[in-house]
Amino acid sequence: xxxxxxxxxxxxxxxxxxxxxxxxxxxxxxxxxxxxxxxxxxxxxxxxxxxxxxxxxxxxxxxxxxxxxxxxxxxxxxxxxxxxxxxxxxxxxxxxxxxxxxxxxxxxxxxxxxxxxxxxxxxxxxxxxxxxxxxxxxxxxxxxxxxxxxxxxxxxxxxxxxxxxxxxxxxxxxxxxxxxxxxxxxxxxxxxxxxxxxxxxxxxxxxxxxxxxxxxxxxxxxxxxxxxxxxxxxxxxxxxxxxxxxxxxxxxxxxxxxxxxxxxxxxxxxxxxxxxxxxxxxxxxxxxxxxxxxxxxxxxxxxxxxxxxxxxxxxxxxxxxxxxxxxxxxxxxxxxxxxxxxxxxxxxxxxxxxxxxxxxxxxxxxxxxxxxxxxxxxxxxxxxxxxxxxxxxxxxxxxxxxxxxxxxxxxxxxxxxxxxxxxxxxxxxxxxxxxxxxxxxxxxxxxxxxxxxxxxxxxxxxxxxxxxxxxxxxxxxxxxxxxxxxxxxxxxxxxxxxxxxxxxxxxxxxxxxxxxxxxxxxxxxxxxxxxxxxxxxxxxxxxxxxxxxxxxxxxxxxxxxxxxxxxxxxxxxxxxxxxxxxxxxxxxxxxxxxxxxxxxxxxxxxxxxxxxxxxxxxxxxxxxxxxxxxxxxxxxxxxxxx
Amino acid sequence: xxxxxxxxxxxxxxxxxxxxxxxxxxxxxxxxxxxxxxxxxxxxxxxxxxxxxxxxxxxxxxxxxxxxxxxxxxxxxxxxxxxxxxxxxxxxxxxxxxxxxxxxxxxxxxxxxxxxxxxxxxxxxxxxxxxxxxxxxxxxxxxxxxxxxxxxxxxxxxxxxxxxxxxxxxxxxxxxxxxxxxxxxxxxxxxxxxxxxxxxxxxxxxxxxxxxxxxxxxxxxxxxxxxxxxxxxxxxxxxxxxxxxxxxxxxxxxxxx
Numbered sequence: 001x002x003x004x005x006x007x008x009x010x011x012x013x014x015x016x017x018x019x020x021x022x023x024x025x026x027x028x029x030x031x032x033x034x035x036x037x038x039x040x041x042x043x044x045x046x047x048x049x050x051x052x053x054x055x056x057x058x059x060x061x062x063x064x065x066x067x068x069x070x071x072x073x074x075x076x077x078x079x080x081x082x083x084x085x086x087x088x089x090x091x092x093x094x095x096x097x098x099x100x101x102x103x104x105x106x107x108x109x110x111x112x113x114x115x116x117x118x119x120x121x122x123x124x125x126x127x128x129x130x131x132x133x134x135x136x137x138x139x140x141x142x143x144x145x146x147x148x149x150x151x152x153x154x155x156x157x158x159x160x161x162x163x164x165x166x167x168x169x170x171x172x173x174x175x176x177x178x179x180x181x182x183x184x185x186x187x188x189x190x191x192x193x194x195x196x197x198x199x200x201x202x203x204x205x206x207x208x209x210x211x212x213x214x215x216x217x218x219x220x221x222x223x224x225x226x227x228x229x230x231x232x233x234x235x236x237x238x239x240x241x242x243x244x245x246x247x248x249x250x251x252x253x254x255x256x257x258x259x260x261x262x263x264x265x266x267x268x269x270x271x272x273x274x275x276x277x278x279x280x281x282x283x284x285x286x287x288x289x290x291x292x293x294x295x296x297x298x299x300x301x302x303x304x305x306x307x308x309x310x311x312x313x314x315x316x317x318x319x320x321x322x323x324x325x326x327x328x329x330x331x332x333x334x335x336x337x338x339x340x341x342x343x344x345x346x347x348x349x350x351x352x353x354x355x356x357x358x359x360x361x362x363x364x365x366x367x368x369x370x371x372x373x374x375x376x377x378x379x380x381x382x383x384x385x386x387x388x389x390x391x392x393x394x395x396x397x398x399x400x401x402x403x404x405x406x407x408x409x410x411x412x413x414x415x416x417x418x419x420x421x422x423x424x425x426x427x428x429x430x431x432x433x434x435x436x437x438x439x440x441x442x443x444x445x446x447x448x449x450x451x452x453x454x455x456x457x458x459x460x461x462x463x464x465x466x467x468x469x470x471x472x473x474x475x476x477x478x479x480x481x482x483x484x485x486x487x488x489x490x491x492x493x494x495x496x497x498x499x500x501x502x503x504x505x506x507x508x509x510x511x512x513x514x515x516x517x518x519x520x521x522x523x524x525x526x527x528x529x530x531x532x533x534x535x536x537x538x539x540x541x542x543x544x545x546x547x548x549x550x551x552x553x554x555x556x557x558x559x560x561x562x563x564x565x566x567x568x569x570x571x572x573x574x575x576x577x578x579x580x581x582x583x584x585x586x587x588x589x590x591x592x593x594x595x596x597x598x599x600x601x602x603x604x605x606x607x608x609x610x611x612x613x614x615x616x617x618x619x620x621x622x623x624x625x626x627x628x629x630x631x632x633x634x635x636x637x638x639x640x641x642x
Numbered sequence: 643x644x645x646x647x648x649x650x651x652x653x654x655x656x657x658x659x660x661x662x663x664x665x666x667x668x669x670x671x672x673x674x675x676x677x678x679x680x681x682x683x684x685x686x687x688x689x690x691x692x693x694x695x696x697x698x699x700x701x702x703x704x705x706x707x708x709x710x711x712x713x714x715x716x717x718x719x720x721x722x723x724x725x726x727x728x729x730x731x732x733x734x735x736x737x738x739x740x741x742x743x744x745x746x747x748x749x750x751x752x753x754x755x756x757x758x759x760x761x762x763x764x765x766x767x768x769x770x771x772x773x774x775x776x777x778x779x780x781x782x783x784x785x786x787x788x789x790x791x792x793x794x795x796x797x798x799x800x801x802x803x804x805x806x807x808x809x810x811x812x813x814x815x816x817x818x819x820x821x822x823x824x825x826x827x828x829x830x831x832x833x834x835x836x837x838x839x840x841x842x843x844x845x846x847x848x849x850x851x852x853x854x855x856x857x858x859x860x861x862x863x864x865x866x867x868x869x870x871x872x873x874x875x876x877x878x879x880x881x882x883x884x885x886x887x888x889x890x891x892x893x894x895x896x897x898x899x
Contacts, residue, residue, distance in 0.1 A: 048695075103762045138700065152755060223694065487688070488685075
């Protein structure tokens with residue numbers, strides 16, 4: 001075996017966003033020696049970008065709220081495709097997870113009686129999102145970061161070593177999960193700063209790597225979101241679930257070009273902002289789908305009254321779930337009623353006083369002022385859909401967050417599938433991170449503690465992983481003597497293909513073409529080459545991330561081609577309606593080669609097999625939370641009469 | 643949309659040394675310095691090392707010095723420069739270079755660990771915390787910090803005095819002490835921890851002579867000097883010279899501390 005440093009830990013957490021840090025805190029508090037490994041600096045993870053808040057039915061602002069109402073909203077938002085047990089656990093446990101943050105030093109905005117304030121958001125029946133202005137994600141990540149430091153301070157007192165039981169390997173990347181037979185045995189990693197390889201031996205690995213947005217051209221996601229955890233799970237033999245469901249957030253910036261896709265928080269609408277087309281019309285009133293007809297205002301007057309008197313009025317349709325709003329904006333622009341730069345207008349300036357806007361939405365004010373020369377207290381913003389979140393992900397057990405079929409592998413947060421069904425509600429992501437981050441950490445620690453013998457590291461796997469990681473330095477040109485491929489060019493072509501062909505509105509021929517293009521890119525990616533050496537070399541890092549983006553993109557395209565209906569974050573122009581027969585069907589993606597090898601030389605077949613999987617029936621007491629008339633719209637015939 | 647070619651000078655090298663490298667690179671409407679650095683990476687120097695994440699001024703990763711001034715590259719618009727300007731981008735000067743624009747910011751993580759954490763109040767269960775908005779406003783201002791470390795970079799107490807680093811936490815972490823000290827429910831004092839005193843004695847508050855350089859470079863517009871450091875100094879001074887407090891400290895102080 002090549003000379004690679006090896007360290008022993010009980011639990012390795014991959015990713016240091018909300019889910020990863022919460023998992024690490026739990027694992028360490030349960031007595032497991034825990035390592036966290038993350039691509040960026042500690043405290044910079046994508047969670048900092050979350051703006052609106054954490055959904056939790058604390059009932060601080062409207063005491064009518066309860067976990068049951070939260071559960072119901074979540075299932076409606078996900079169009080009943082959610083793994084219902086996850087949605088139940090999430091709704092039940094979210095309040096405790098928020099309150100616990102206060103004991104670690106978090107400072108949320110307050111109600112008049114001194115409790116945690118909660119704001120309205122799309123798809124949530126009551127004001128439910130605990131928030132700190134529009135920088136809630138920063139508060140979350142900083143609080144968890146500071147809790148980790150607090151635990152390290154305890155260890156320093158006890159052992160004289162801050163990192164005795166909890167260590168963060170920052171700016172390091174995992175390229176393979178290692179296995180001993182079926183079981184997880186550790187992770188193969190490289191350090192960005194030096195390019196040095198190392199192995200973390202551990203019986204439990206928690207994947208908490210976030211999403212896949214960097215496979216799309218217009219996205220609110222940062223460079224880290226290259227689907228690493230999704231790919232690591234596939235390569236380790238675990239299936240991915242429902243990858244066709246990708247959320248396009250309705251409001252991203254559209255101008256100037258360099259900021260296209262950057263998120264404009266849903267809080268703008270939650271706090272009273274409205275959407276208008278070029279004719280000045282509040283067009284969302286024309287886009288309320290049948291399943292939501294009874295729950296949304298029919299006139300602007302009623303919608304406006306709702307902000308002050310929610311008990312006697314219905315909410316404005318600007319607060320429909322994100323998939324509905326994104327499609328509506330897309331249609332308006334297509335119909336020629338868009339804004340000058342191809343979006344629509346989002347206006348708060350005529351809806352509340354300037355001072356209030358600056359206080360409630362400080363980072364939006366700052367972002368538009370600095371990046372677009374737009375003063376949102378005086379003029380409307382231009383916004384349009386941006387790739388924001390993937391509902392699909394690693395198939396997990398609802399209670400334990402264990403990945404299917406690979407003992408020792410766990411997943412939490414965006415990288416895990418199931419929780420949000422076909423569409424995630426705003427605010428349910430931060431609560432998801434906390435609820436399932438904790439559960440993953442807990443069960444990963446228990447699993448590690450319960451093993452008699454630690455799984456062994458296989459030297460061949462380490463050598464293979466090292467060779468795979470070094471390939472970009474010795475890339476050869478094609479047979480005709482051309483030069484090696486530029487990884488940045490490949491990445492741009494991949495983003496363009498996914499954006500154009502597997503984007504917000506999908507068609508059969510386009511997705512078939514996407515699979516063709518992905519096959520071509522996959523062949524070329526084998527020849528991606530880089531200059532320079534291994535020390536902090538972004539071109540090299542991107543070459544390695546390309547493998548992951550190509551795998552994940554193929555999953556999305558294949559699953560999207562297979563699901564012949566429109567539901568949540570998956571809209572088929574050729575199958576425009578929701579089909580109740582699809583409700584019970586999950587699509588699982590698996591690697592064609594079960595040994596984790598990549599079939600890069602077979603362009604037609606690709607690397608991914610699709611399997612249909614029928615979901616468990618929803619528990620009767622949970623179904624009883626809904627009116628029969630509503631269930632008829634979602635459930636398949638046979639489910640209604642079971 | 644109008645494009646032009648800008649002249650950039652970017653520092654390239656590593657711990658052993660390096661130099662400014664000239665690039666001529668396309669600039670389009672609305673772009674920021676980070677866009678231009680990325681274009682250099684994609685078309686002229688694939689291994690140019692740079693940190694970045696959110697590209698929206700929220701994560702504090704892409705800190706560098708642009709024409710000598712500490713700034714976030716993602717929030718520095720090209721339109722603030724004349725087309726003829728040569729734009730010089732160099733790594734943060736107060737920290738050791740790793741490669742190109744990437745520096746070793748480990749100093750900050752070391753200092754973060756030296757600030758004692760929030761102490762939850764005894765007997766208050768989760769869910770029972772009650773605080774008024776006006777009482778959390780001040781600490782919330784400090785918690786807007788995105789840890790870009792520009793204030794740490796610009797503070798002359800360490801920028802030109804490497805030898806002070808051991809004793810001085812820097813504005814970001816003195817502000818953290820102030821944040822905890824002003825937290826309405828922090829129970830540090832019940833556990834025998836006087837945050838004001840430690841600011842002075844353990845974290846080097848005395849090195850700060852309120853030149854406000856930190857406030858000037860803060861991309862979040864936090865009033866670090868006026869709202870965190872000066873009040874902390876005043877409180878620390880009260881403690882030090884108030885004879886009653888002084889006596890109380892003498893009596894209560896344990897031999898080991």
